[in-house]
Amino acid sequence: MPDLAIETQGLRKEYRTRRGLRVAVSDLDLAVRAGGVHGFLGPNGSGKTTTIRMLLGLSRPTRGTMRLLGQPVPERLPAVVDRVGAVVESPKFSPNLTGRQNLLLLSRSIGAPDARVDAAVDTVGLTGRDRDRYKAYSLGMKQRLAIAATLLKEPELLILDEPTNGLDPAGIREIRETIRGLGAAGVTVLLSSHILAEVQAVCTSATIVGNGRLLASGTVEDLLGRSTTYRVVVPDPAAATAALAAAGVTATVQDGALRVETEDPAGVTRLLAARDIWLTELTPVRADLESIFLDLTAGAGLSDSAEEEDR
Numbered sequence: 001m002p003d004l005a006i007e008t009q010g011l012r013k014e015y016r017t018r019r020g021l022r023v024a025v026s027d028l029d030l031a032v033r034a035g036g037v038h039g040f041l042g043p044n045g046s047g048k049t050t051t052i053r054m055l056l057g058l059s060r061p062t063r064g065t066m067r068l069l070g071q072p073v074p075e076r077l078p079a080v081v082d083r084v085g086a087v088v089e090s091p092k093f094s095p096n097l098t099g100r101q102n103l104l105l106l107s108r109s110i111g112a113p114d115a116r117v118d119a120a121v122d123t124v125g126l127t128g129r130d131r132d133r134y135k136a137y138s139l140g141m142k143q144r145l146a147i148a149a150t151l152l153k154e155p156e157l158l159i160l161d162e163p164t165n166g167l168d169p170a171g172i173r174e175i176r177e178t179i180r181g182l183g184a185a186g187v188t189v190l191l192s193s194h195i196l197a198e199v200q201a202v203c204t205s206a207t208i209v210g211n212g213r214l215l216a217s218g219t220v221e222d223l224l225g226r227s228t229t230y231r232v233v234v235p236d237p238a239a240a241t242a243a244l245a246a247a248g249v250t251a252t253v254q255d256g257a258l259r260v261e262t263e264d265p266a267g268v269t270r271l272l273a274a275r276d277i278w279l280t281e282l283t284p285v286r287a288d289l290e291s292i293f294l295d296l297t298a299g300a301g302l303s304d305s306a307e308e309e310d311r
Helices: 048-055 077-083 099-109 115-123 139-151 169-184 196-202 220-224 237-246 265-274 289-297
Strands: 004-017 020-033 037-041 063-068 071-073 084-087 157-161 188-193 205-210 213-219 229-233 250-254 257-261 281-284
Touching: 004 048, 004 188, 020 048, 020 188, 020 205, 020 213, 037 048, 037 169, 037 196, 048 063, 048 157, 048 188, 071 077, 077 084, 084 139, 099 115, 099 139, 115 139, 115 169, 139 157, 139 169, 169 188, 169 196, 188 196, 205 220, 205 289, 213 220, 213 289, 229 265, 237 250, 237 257, 237 265, 265 281
Parallel strands: 037 188, 037 205, 084 157, 157 188
Antiparallel strands: 004 020, 004 063, 063 071, 205 213, 229 257, 229 281, 250 257
């Protein structure tokens, strides 16, 4: 597998509407490294689904280039399509057949051995429920069956567009566990989502987009940044605050603990211990993707309205 599972350069998609020209994706440079789970994060209307549809040959870009698994698309899409799985729209399964029967029909239609059905069912956690009729499945089970269907090809790259939409907390947890397992098994997963906590919970890297534009990209750790704020718990917060202030360290009391700004947490420990003030907790206060996203989009006029099918 090449270093980059997905690559776009200057990708742009324009639509003519009754109100004029609409730019759904604006010169997007996207780079998804092979391996792990990559979050494709942005509010509804930010161009995520449009980008995915172009990658899969379902929509033609206005300009720009795209590559999947090292192959230029859409020109070489037939050569690479068997290595790519995708769940972009609600899949069509026969409601009166069992989950297993639906998967067997699909596996035989692509010439895959029946044994892959067992493997796919096990991977998505439907073992024991695969013989239930599809119409009796919960939304979470239906989504897991859709993922199982894509696994029949044993794809190297799996693209999931908002896979937890409409699911209850139990269904969301099931899908997250499935995605983590796929990433750990060596499948590259592109997870499109507008749910910040979802991306932070399962992704190793992420790209943040807004209004079709790239806002930030990198590992989740890099996007969150190294913390210089620490929560410090001590028996006497007032005495600790005074001791830190005397040493030029900024500290404030919040909810009975100190919030300390420093690049040397070990120095804080030494300073307080020298004054016979002993810590019971010192933990970094990390930013989360929600605060990062809000900072990036502040004043950008991003809409959270429904995407025009996001096309």
